[in-house]
Amino acid sequence: MKKWKLVSITLFIIIVSYLLLHYISYLHYISYLLCNMRFVTITSTKYKQNPTIGNYAFIISSGIASENILNKNLITSYVYINLSKVKPGDNFLIYPPINNGSKISRAFYSNPIINVTILNSTIFYSHGDQYINFGIKVYITAYKKIAQGCVISIIGMPLESFSSTELSCGTNLYIGFKAVNASVFELMFFVANCATHTTSKSLFSVF
Structure with missing residues (x-):
């Protein structure tokens, strides 16, 4: 009798486990379908040759470049900021290139605009070196x-710091910072798949 009960319990556990695994697989499948309905996978990099929207007195120039970032060729947009003209609160609109392999929302695919606001651009000296504290907010x-x-x-150091914030489906918006001179x-x-790692820890928080 005890042996029969043990067999029954074992069979019950096996059946429940089997059903649970199928249910989890079903949920993953539904999630996959919903993701494909709401999102677009980029098969050819999408960008605008003139990425900034409008004219800004504090922007020297802007454009598109092909960059090798951690052995991966990516299309990026760049903006050169005039530090003598920019002030906290200044903002500009820009199209970030959406690189091949990115998975983004259909809304972002149709309207890939970000609004960048300068928070601070303070230059200071420490131990004989000249530093800049540069802060931005991105909408x-x-x-x-x-x-x-x-x-x-x-x-003046030939170093770039990169940071990222997640968009969707393993795709991030990446932002690079470089102090060219004073x-x-x-x-x-x-924008790229998150397999593109950054060279610094994330400086951004999303809320």
């Missing part, structure tokens, strides 16, 4: 997301 229109953060860089600061923007 991602289609996702209704805000990301903000800052970077402290030694002016007069010019470069910002870089692009």
